[in-house]
Amino acid sequence: MSTYRVAQVTEPxxxxxxxxxxxxxxGPGQVRIAVEACGICHSDALFVSxxxxxxxxxxxxxxxxxxxxxELGDGAAERGLQVGDRVAVGWFGGSCGHCTPCREGxxxxxxxxxxxxxxxxxxxxxQVIAPVDALARIPEGLAASDAGPMACAGVTxxxxxxxxxxxxxxxxxxxxxxxxxxxxxxxxxxxxxxxVGIARGAEKADFAKQLGAHHYVDSTSGxxxxxxxxxxxxxxxxxxxxxxxxxxxxxxxxxxxRGELVVIGADTAPLGISxxxxxxxxxxxRGHPSGTSQDVEDTMAFSALHGIRPMTEPVRLEQAGEAYxxxxxxxxxxxxxxxxx
Numbered sequence: 001m002s003t004y005r006v007a008q009v010t011e012p013x014x015x016x017x018x019x020x021x022x023x024x025x026x027g028p029g030q031v032r033i034a035v036e037a038c039g040i041c042h043s044d045a046l047f048v049s050x051x052x053x054x055x056x057x058x059x060x061x062x063x064x065x066x067x068x069x070x071e072l073g074d075g076a077a078e079r080g081l082q083v084g085d086r087v088a089v090g091w092f093g094g095s096c097g098h099c100t101p102c103r104e105g106x107x108x109x110x111x112x113x114x115x116x117x118x119x120x121x122x123x124x125x126x127q128v129i130a131p132v133d134a135l136a137r138i139p140e141g142l143a144a145s146d147a148g149p150m151a152c153a154g155v156t157x158x159x160x161x162x163x164x165x166x167x168x169x170x171x172x173x174x175x176x177x178x179x180x181x182x183x184x185x186x187x188x189x190x191x192x193x194x195x196v197g198i199a200r201g202a203e204k205a206d207f208a209k210q211l212g213a214h215h216y217v218d219s220t221s222g223x224x225x226x227x228x229x230x231x232x233x234x235x236x237x238x239x240x241x242x243x244x245x246x247x248x249x250x251x252x253x254x255x256x257x258r259g260e261l262v263v264i265g266a267d268t269a270p271l272g273i274s275x276x277x278x279x280x281x282x283x284x285x286r287g288h289p290s291g292t293s294q295d296v297e298d299t300m301a302f303s304a305l306h307g308i309r310p311m312t313e314p315v316r317l318e319q320a321g322e323a324y325x326x327x328x329x330x331x332x333x334x335x336x337x338x339x340x341x
Contacts, residue, residue: 006125007320007338008058012050016124016321019058026073026129031081033089033130036144037314038123039064040327040336041152042179042243043091043266047117048324055118062123062338063116064152065089066144069135070127079132086138088300089123090151091115091290094131107133108289123148124320126340136296139304149179149310149335150300155291156264157184157241158299161191163288165260166237168192173217173235175251176242176265177204179334183310184239185211190306196232198225198251219247229254237262245269258282312337 002023007016026032044061046052069085094114095107102110116122120129138147157180166172172193174184181199188195189212196215197208205216217228225247229235234256240248243265249272252261258281263271273285291299303309312335315323323336 004126005317006060006121007317008060008124009048010058012057013048014057016324018318018320021125023127024129026071026076028074029076030073030129030131031069031076031087031135032071032073033065033067033087033128034070035065035067035123035126035128035340037066037148037340038062038338039149039152039310039312040323040332040338042327043152044117044122044324045328047122052118059117060121060124061117062125063089063091063093064148064150064335064337065116065123065128065130066138066147066151067128067340076132081132081135086144086147087135088138088147088151088296089116089128089130089134089136089293090155090296092134092292092296093119094134107292108295124317124338126317134293136293136300139301142300142304145312145314145337145339146303146309147300148337149183149312150303151296152290153180153310153335154183154303155296155299156180156288157239158187158302159291159295160184160239160262160264160288161187161193161237164237164239164262165258165284166191166193169194170236171196171229171233171256173198173229173238173251173254174213175199175238175240175247177208177211178241179310179332180241180264182211182334183308184241185213186306186308187302188239189213190302190308193237196229196235219250224253225250226253235259239264241265243267245271249273252277252283252285255281255283258284260284260286263287310335314339316341
């Protein structure tokens with residue numbers, strides 16, 4: 001009997017344990033992936049804590065997966081897949097194909113979205129069974145430890161910017177310089193935007209400039225963030241990657257007329273925005289989900305072309321618990337990535 005290892009929790013917020021399981025076989029329209037790397041996203045806490053409906057235990061999280069196709073289920077070869085193909089799977093882990101958003105072609109907001117670690121075992125393990133529509137091909141030159149985070153953190157920031165109203169030359173601000181934001185700044189610069197990094201502390205100015213930002217705003221300096229943005233002419237777009245509603249709210253009056261606040265950082269607290277802040281200037285506030293497997297492919301191709309990579313700290317699968325804890329504490333710089341061997 002062939003076996004593989006997973007890092008799982010058996011109860012909400014329980015300790016990670018390494019266990020062996022029998023290697024599964026993919027069903028129709030599925031493939032089995034030999035996982036090479038899996039990023040640890042803050043959203044994994046929703047699953048580990050049992051904070052979402054339908055999460056069952058034992059729970060194997062992980063939705064920033066990169067590896068190689070190891071076995072094809074019926075029909076997978078007809079989709080152009082072969083054993084050995086390098087693929088990534090992100091937050092978009094497959095769609096139902098029959099709900100109204102899917103019938104409209106808007107698969108990322110599928111009402112029955114199959115998120116790895118929620119709908120099926122995620123990438124905190126050496127093997128994953130995934131549906132073929134979830135697979136994004138990894139380009140040559142992109143390492144698995146970089147491709148994994150691109151499937152969630154990367155595509156969310158990349159897609160949030162390219163689907164925004166900003167055009168090359170516009171002033172675009174990225175709120176937060178963490179796991180999402182450090183990629184968002186790099187993408188904004190590569191897309192031709194005049195880029196502003198916003199974070200807490202004067203010491204982060206040099207880091208923002210290293211990422212390519214043209215300006216830096218220290219949100220703790222005493223000057224309101226909105227005032228600082230208006231002094232630069234007003235932002236066409238603010239990409240809010242920080243999961244802090246108060247910090248997000250503070251950027252709204254820094255938007256130009258018909259400016260757009262794109263929210264991708266999650267917080268349960270409400271935004272403190274009044275209608276008056278939006279009406280007279282025609283400002284827009286919208287949330288942005290991740291991206292489909294095609295969007296992930298586009299993100300990785302763009303990243304490979306422009307030399308954009310996430311900042312990662314690779315650790316072994318055996319260290320899943322410690323790595324997850326480091327992510328939760330905010331000490332990760334900037335993506336903890338589990339690697340298999």
